[in-house]
Amino acid sequence: MKEDMILLREIERYLEGEMSVQEKAAFEELRRNNPLINQQVEEHIFFLQQLGTFGQRQSLQDKMDRIHQQLDMPTLRKQAAEATHTAKVVSIRRRTITNLAAAACIALVTSLSTIAVMQNAARKNTTAQYEDVRRVLNNIQRSQNALIKDINNNKNKAPLNPGTYGGTGFAVSGNGYIVTNYHVVAGADSVYVQNTKGEAFKAVSVFEDISSDLAVLRIADSTFKGQPLPYAFKPQTAKVGEEVFTMGFPRDEVVYGKGYISARTGFNGDTTAYQVSIPVNPGNSGAPLLDNKGDVIGIVTGKQTTSDGIAFAVKSAHLKRLLDEMAKDKGTKKEWASHHPSHLDGLNRVDQIKKLEDFVYLVKVYN
Numbered sequence: 001m002k003e004d005m006i007l008l009r010e011i012e013r014y015l016e017g018e019m020s021v022q023e024k025a026a027f028e029e030l031r032r033n034n035p036l037i038n039q040q041v042e043e044h045i046f047f048l049q050q051l052g053t054f055g056q057r058q059s060l061q062d063k064m065d066r067i068h069q070q071l072d073m074p075t076l077r078k079q080a081a082e083a084t085h086t087a088k089v090v091s092i093r094r095r096t097i098t099n100l101a102a103a104a105c106i107a108l109v110t111s112l113s114t115i116a117v118m119q120n121a122a123r124k125n126t127t128a129q130y131e132d133v134r135r136v137l138n139n140i141q142r143s144q145n146a147l148i149k150d151i152n153n154n155k156n157k158a159p160l161n162p163g164t165y166g167g168t169g170f171a172v173s174g175n176g177y178i179v180t181n182y183h184v185v186a187g188a189d190s191v192y193v194q195n196t197k198g199e200a201f202k203a204v205s206v207f208e209d210i211s212s213d214l215a216v217l218r219i220a221d222s223t224f225k226g227q228p229l230p231y232a233f234k235p236q237t238a239k240v241g242e243e244v245f246t247m248g249f250p251r252d253e254v255v256y257g258k259g260y261i262s263a264r265t266g267f268n269g270d271t272t273a274y275q276v277s278i279p280v281n282p283g284n285s286g287a288p289l290l291d292n293k294g295d296v297i298g299i300v301t302g303k304q305t306t307s308d309g310i311a312f313a314v315k316s317a318h319l320k321r322l323l324d325e326m327a328k329d330k331g332t333k334k335e336w337a338s339h340h341p342s343h344l345d346g347l348n349r350v351d352q353i354k355k356l357e358d359f360v361y362l363v364k365v366y367n
Helices: 002-015 021-033 035-070 073-082 084-129 144-153 316-330 349-359
Strands: 130-132 165-171 177-181 190-194 200-209 214-219 243-248 255-263 273-277 288-291 296-304 310-315 360-366
Touching: 002 021, 002 035, 021 035, 021 296, 165 296, 177 296, 177 360, 190 214, 200 316, 214 316, 243 296, 243 349, 273 296, 288 349, 296 316, 310 316, 349 360
Parallel strands: none
Antiparallel strands: 130 296, 165 177, 165 360, 177 214, 190 200, 190 360, 200 214, 243 255, 243 288, 255 273, 273 310, 288 296, 296 310
8 A cells, every 4th residue: 555655656756747757757767667657647647637637627617606696687687677678788797797707718718728838848858958878779679588698608698689768887795685766677677797807787766756757776796796996976055066986887998087066956956966077878877986095976767858968866965875785675784885894995987987886787678
């Protein structure tokens, strides 16, 4: 029952335009991949339409009742009996009132239609300004059995099929937990993560948060060997102008990018994210955002399409809260990056990147 209420509230937020662009994109992806949820959304839309129609009829009836109550009908009938001329005047008044009521109804409908069109245009314009940065790969559909066969025949290698989508993920623990964007893995049939050495491992999604567009993956491969993380989550909010860098997979090899924090809030004033002036491209979704000390301060989620070099990243403090929530829900205690001291502070950038490469992964999605 509680989950039904939460889903109903999410549907209402979606239909009322209260979701952020990331939330809306993730929810629409969920609708496409879950017929039951899509049916509930359509039924709710029909219910609201019926409710709106009933409300309009009731409102019109109330207005007409008030008009009739305001008319002094006994006096009008008396005047009509006294003189034909007076009856004509009363008839004109009635027609005038009826015409005014009709005009008012038409104006009301026109105003509502105009508002709806403007709101819809505004939502489309907002959506057009934000774009996730997952990478579309060669979309060759293959069965799950074919993927398994590839893995069995090519140990520690991803399936020969390049996949459907690609993104970036990075380790949040030393034992195989990786974070990426929800929109990267949404609706995935299979997910593999590949390190800079070319080794690929099967991964499964164990925790997803649609509202913040984050997903936690666990490497489900006995050949994977973890190692202590060299970095930590930065607990403080980064300052505007602070230099940052990222490592992601817009190509099949890791790519370094440098920039700075340009605003303390993300797209449309999202307080859980930063606006960052940094070059990002399709494939950077899920990439870590780090400060000069090598601490993780965020995770890249998307970019602004109307301006070059403007990206958005969920803050590490929000990511840590989700990880703690995940550990609580799963009844497990994890040693997240926030519990480890950073070993990158004081190193030059080349050495920082060299140490970080082992913990940043290419995420390949198959569906």
